Amino acid sequence: MASPKVIVLRTCDGETFEVDESVVYVSETIKNMIEDGCGDGVIPLPNVSSKIFPKVIEYCKKHVSDFESLKKTSNGDEKEKDKDDDSSKKGKEAVPDVEEDAEEKARVEELKEWETTYMDIDQQVLFDLLQAANYLNIKGLLLMAAEKAASMIRGKTPEQIRETFNIKNDFTPEEYEEVRRENAWAFE
Amino acid sequence: MLSCKRNVLSQIMKRTKKNKKKLRKKTLIRNQNPQFEEEESAAEEEGDRGEGFSLKSSAPSHSHGVQPLGNLFLSPSTSNSRITGLGNLRILTDELVLDILGFLGGSHLGVLATVSKSFYVFCNHEPLWRNLVLEHLKGDFFFNGSWKSTYISAFYPSFPVLNNGSSDLKVRDFYSDYLFQSWLCASLEMKREWLERDNIERRRGISVEEFILNFEEPNKPVLLEGCLENWAALEKWDKEYLTEVCRDVRFSVGPVEMKLEDYFRYADRVREERPLYLFDPKFAEKVPILGSDYKIPLYFREDLFSVLGGERPDYRWVIIGPAGSGSSFHIDPNSTSAWNAVIKGSKKWVLFPPDVVPPGVHPSPDGAEVACPVSIIEWFMNFYGATRDWKKRPIECVCKAGEVIFVPNGWWHLVINLEESIAITQNYVSRRNLVNVLDFLKRPNASELVSGTMDRTNLYDKFSSAIEATFPGTIDQLVSKAEETAAKQKKPSFWESVTDAKVGQFKFSFGS
Numbered sequence: 118m119a120s121p122k123v124i125v126l127r128t129c130d131g132e133t134f135e136v137d138e139s140v141v142y143v144s145e146t147i148k149n150m151i152e153d154g155c156g157d158g159v160i161p162l163p164n165v166s167s168k169i170f171p172k173v174i175e176y177c178k179k180h181v182s183d184f185e186s187l188k189k190t191s192n193g194d195e196k197e198k199d200k201d202d203d204s205s206k207k208g209k210e211a212v213p214d215v216e217e218d219a220e221e222k223a224r225v226e227e228l229k230e231w232e233t234t235y236m237d238i239d240q241q242v243l244f245d246l247l248q249a250a251n252y253l254n255i256k257g258l259l260l261m262a263a264e265k266a267a268s269m270i271r272g273k274t275p276e277q278i279r280e281t282f283n284i285k286n287d288f289t290p291e292e293y294e295e296v297r298r299e300n301a302w303a304f305e
Numbered sequence: 306m307l308s309c310k311r312n313v314l315s316q317i318m319k320r321t322k323k324n325k326k327k328l329r330k331k332t333l334i335r336n337q338n339p340q341f342e343e344e345e346s347a348a349e350e351e352g353d354r355g356e357g358f359s360l361k362s363s364a365p366s367h368s369h370g371v372q373p374l375g376n377l378f379l380s381p382s383t384s385n386s387r388i389t390g391l392g393n394l395r396i397l398t399d400e401l402v403l404d405i406l407g408f409l410g411g412s413h414l415g416v417l418a419t420v421s422k423s424f425y426v427f428c429n430h431e432p433l434w435r436n437l438v439l440e441h442l443k444g445d446f447f448f449n450g451s452w453k454s455t456y457i458s459a460f461y462p463s464f465p466v467l468n469n470g471s472s473d474l475k476v477r478d479f480y481s482d483y484l485f486q487s488w489l490c491a492s493l494e495m496k497r498e499w500l501e502r503d504n505i506e507r508r509r510g511i512s513v514e515e516f517i518l519n520f521e522e523p524n525k526p527v528l529l530e531g532c533l534e535n536w537a538a539l540e541k542w543d544k545e546y547l548t549e550v551c552r553d554v555r556f557s558v559g560p561v562e563m564k565l566e567d568y569f570r571y572a573d574r575v576r577e578e579r580p581l582y583l584f585d586p587k588f589a590e591k592v593p594i595l596g597s598d599y600k601i602p603l604y605f606r607e608d609l610f611s612v613l614g615g616e617r618p619d620y621r622w623v624i625i626g627p628a629g630s631g632s633s634f635h636i637d638p639n640s641t642s643a644w645n646a647v648i649k650g651s652k653k654w655v656l657f658p659p660d661v662v663p664p665g666v667h668p669s670p671d672g673a674e675v676a677c678p679v680s681i682i683e684w685f686m687n688f689y690g691a692t693r694d695w696k697k698r699p700i701e702c703v704c705k706a707g708e709v710i711f712v713p714n715g716w717w718h719l720v721i722n723l724e725e726s727i728a729i730t731q732n733y734v735s736r737r738n739l740v741n742v743l744d745f746l747k748r749p750n751a752s753e754l755v756s757g758t759m760d761r762t763n764l765y766d767k768f769s770s771a772i773e774a775t776f777p778g779t780i781d782q783l784v785s786k787a788e789e790t791a792a793k794q795k796k797p798s799f800w801e802s803v804t805d806a807k808v809g810q811f812k813f814s815f816g817s
Contacts, residue, residue, distance in 0.1 A: 247401055248401070259404065263401070263407070264408050267407075267408035270417060275420045278420050279420055284389070284391065284424075285389040285421065287389055287421050287422050288422060293419070296418060296419050300418050302464040305412075
């Protein structure tokens with residue numbers, strides 16, 4: 118059997134990385150570039166730094182073999198984007214739920230633990246990761262990072278949120294009162 | 306994605322002031338800034354200049370004064386409140402910020418809205434609230450004027466919702482292409498020039514043979530007038546009648562199922578870029594009297610999928626939607642042909658033949674997926690103009706109540722309701738496109754492409770055996786006829802025929 122192909126990539130700050138093709142295929146962006154014939158040279162990634170790229174690759178490595186089954190088990194967690202109505206007539210039916218047996222449950226547990234450790238990162242890394250996942254089109258990573266950012270907002274008071282993200286309260290006192298009144302229901 | 310001219314906003318603001326009859330709400334900022342007030346009234350006096358876009362008179366004001374990024378360069382102030390207001394999140398694009406907010410529940414969005422002006426604008430982004438409503442309430446929502454107020458009324462009923470849910474606060478110094486574009490597309494009216502071209506062939510009172518010879522066989526669209534004379538639906542169908550007759554029956558509306566009364570309540574009030582569209586394939590099974598209120602027009606009586614009985618794919622839909630709703634570019638499933646009859650309202654159609662991919666549309670190589678990233682109105686804004694310079698212009702028309710359009714198999718089409726509309730559409734297979742359909746169903750990736758049935762991979766076998774049983778020898782006959790025709794004639798493109806004075810003489814070959 119042929120040895121796995123290695124892809125060479127260069128981040129925006131000039132560093133090169135060699136990664137197995139199957140790993141790097143988790144990124145739709147890179148996958149498309151390879152399919153368009155760029156796989157033999159160095160693939161440039163002008164929007165990704167050498168700082169964040171290893172973190173992204175770590176995710177990809179974890180999700181290479183799991184890629185297909187991961188899609189099915191995380192169907193419940195993923196946000197369904199609003200479908201455009203032109204597909205009404207086409208009526209694509211939903212993927213039927215995969216029955217979870219004990220082995221599957223253990224795998225899911227392990228993955229959740231891995232994710233918790235993986236996402237134990239500071240804000241700057243988190244936002245870099247979000248942007249990288251967006252540019253590289255890695256849906257699972259994007260959703261995971263977005264949910265993590267959301268968890269940093271959930272349950273906090275406005276002042277706590279401002280502190281967490283270094284946000285300036287730029288309402289005038291009158292405006293703030295107006296906005297508070299409008300959203301009083303959220304503070305019950 | 307955004308290709309607005311820089312002066313669009315000022316043009317819009319002028320027209321807005323002209324068109325709006327309701328008094329716009331006072332703004333806190335205006336009261337504090339008399340100089341700003343002066344500027345605005347000066348703009349009013351200048352009156353309309355140039356083309357620009359016109360807004361619907363009921364356009365929501367919950368843009369909160371969001372302006373497109375280009376305006377930042379023209380503005381006397383130099384700051385975008387987005388920078389301080391988002392804090393560390395300012396490095397993220399608007400779409401990414403919204404991705405994060407998409408994970409928050411209603412109360413968390415409400416709290417976040419009080420954090421800064423930027424978050425106020427983001428947290429009032431209607432699609433966020435639409436997702437929350439549909440997720441938690443499914444089709445059982447009582448639309449209150451906006452998705453946000455609908456959500457609040459449902460989950461916080463004791464909280465009084467003022468001003469139909471739209472808010473007072475205007476944020477003057479917030480610039481965002483994404484949020485502005487979203488509001489713009491929700492508020493735009495169709496430009497006159499998008500509706501002007503009407504180059505479809507129209508016929509009235511032709512025979513079935515003429516239709517088959519001149520349109521069905523050559524696979525050309527046509528608008529048929531006067532063939533719905535016997536439709537009770539034309540007289541009877543309006544919101545009151547339908548609501549009465551359908552009562553608590555639920556119809557398919559996007560991702561949810563709704564009672565008609567609830568849907569009409571939503572459709573009457575909503576202004577958004579992609580309104581929810583009622584599109585139900587089982588309407589006559591759910592409410593049989595609806596099925597008896599209409600008859601299939603004469604030309605389309607041959608309906609070969611009927612040999613499959615109850616196992617046939619979805620084939621008939623009732624379609625109801627507000628102005629702005631519709632379908633972006635697609636080709637109808639299973640290689641079937643279709644007819645679409647407008648009962649109330651009017652629809653703008655844009656059609657391209659099978660060999661011409663419309664601008665802005667990206668079908669995947671296997672045809673299983675079509676990416677049309679823009680909404681219908683955005684397609685008109687950004688891509689319609691391109692079609693004017695093309696040699697291969699689309700077929701266009703406005704189809705009004707009482708008219709029927711024939712959509713030949715394989716044709717790309719886009720439809721937008723110009724006003725609240727009710728229509729019935731059916732897809733069908735006749736002997737003219739039977740060979741095409743069989744070819745389609747036989748394809749190796751049939752499991753992805755075939756639609757409207759749970760039994761995709763076996764549909765070819767079932768259908769061809771059923772046809773053979775009911776009309777023995779037909780398939781072979783048609784296949785050899787198709788092969789003969791293809792061999793005899795070279796294949797001129799559709800466009801060659803349109804420019805040729807002797808239209809109708811060539812045959813559009815099967816399978817191409």
